[in-house]
Amino acid sequence: MGSIVKPLSLILPLAFxxxxxxxxSQSADPTPAPWPHQFHSVLFMxxxxxxxxxxxxxxxxxxxxxxxxxxxxxxxxxxLEWDNGTSYIYTLDSNQECRVLLFPVGVLRPNWLEGxxxxxxKEVDGFxxxxxxxxxxxxxxxxxxxxxxxxxxxxTGMTAHVMTFEVGAVLEDPKWQAPVYCFKESEKExxxxxxxxxxxxxxxxxxxx
Ligand SMILES: *[C@@H]1O[C@H](CO)[C@@H](O)[C@H](O)[C@H]1NC(C)=O
Ligand SMILES: *[C@@H]1O[C@H](CO)[C@@H](O)[C@H](O)[C@H]1NC(C)=O
Numbered sequence: 001m002g003s004i005v006k007p008l009s010l011i012l013p014l015a016f017x018x019x020x021x022x023x024x025s026q027s028a029d030p031t032p033a034p035w036p037h038q039f040h041s042v043l044f045m046x047x048x049x050x051x052x053x054x055x056x057x058x059x060x061x062x063x064x065x066x067x068x069x070x071x072x073x074x075x076x077x078x079x080l081e082w083d084n085g086t087s088y089i090y091t092l093d094s095n096q097e098c099r100v101l102l103f104p105v106g107v108l109r110p111n112w113l114e115g116x117x118x119x120x121x122k123e124v125d126g127f128x129x130x131x132x133x134x135x136x137x138x139x140x141x142x143x144x145x146x147x148x149x150x151x152x153x154x155x156t157g158m159t160a161h162v163m164t165f166e167v168g169a170v171l172e173d174p175k176w177q178a179p180v181y182c183f184k185e186s187e188k189e190x191x192x193x194x195x196x197x198x199x200x201x202x203x204x205x206x207x208x209x
Contacts, residue, residue: 029118030130032140033147035110037061040169041149047158054160057171058108064176065107080178083107088178098182113140124151125161 037060045052055068063083070076081087083106090098116132122141123129127150129141141151148165 031118032113032116032130032132032142034114035060035108035112036167037110038168038170040164040166040171042163044161044163045158046161047156057169059170060107060110063107066171066176078178080176081107088182090179090182092179096179096181098179100182116140 035058039056039058041056041058043054043056045054051072053070055066057066057068059065065081067079067081068076069079075091076093077089077091079087079089081103085103085106087101087103088098089101090096113132113134116134119131119133119139121128121144122131124141127141128144129150130144132140132142134140137155139153140149142148143150149162151159151161153159
């Protein structure tokens with residue numbers, strides 16, 4: 001007799017807790033973590049086989065964002081964005097290239113992923129991630145446990161792999177100064193630029209809030 005009662009007393013609580021976890025997982029989809037107001041990240045980008053390493057300094061607190069873009073065996077580009085919509089894209093070599101661009105929207109807001117559609121979980125780069133899609137423009141992968149971004153894919157096929165993610169890291173103020181040749185009357189327009197993070201997102205009108 002005792003041999004029947006015991007297993008039941010073990011199984012019932014188990015069955016109950018299973019029911020509860022199924023119910024709670026159906027009740028609300030996870031939402032992406034807002035971006036920290038300041039962070040530094042090294043990104044590995046692949047745009048149809050063209051590779052880049054990007055130093056991303058996101059600094060919402062000071063209304064600025066910096067992409068320092070090393071093209072593989074190629075140009076080192078500085079893409080400095082201010083929240084007033086002005087971007088300076090320049091080299092610091094003897095070519096002294098600089099382009100000043102105006103965007104109607106400024107730096108990505110920390111909550112720019114709000115309203116994204118949850119697609120479920122998928123393993124990417126060896127990390128189990130929650131996946132969201134935002135307006136057919138970006139697919140965003142975030143580590144289920146740590147909530148850190150791991151990977152994103154633009155609709156163009158351009159992919160980013162997040163190599164480091166240092167919350168609270170801030171680039172020193174003097175590094176945010178565009179060179180003097182950005183402030184000449186006629187800027188050089190001969191450089192070819194690829195939008196990396198914010199530019200592409202801003203153009204798609206992804207700004208929220
Ligand atoms: C990707 O690269 C291949 C090989 O260089 C090229 O043929 C193709 O047109 C490129 N695709 C896009 C979308 O740029
Ligand atoms: C935006 O801010 C930057 C940095 O302070 C400045 O250099 C630029 O002239 C400003 N642009 C406009 C349109 O006010």
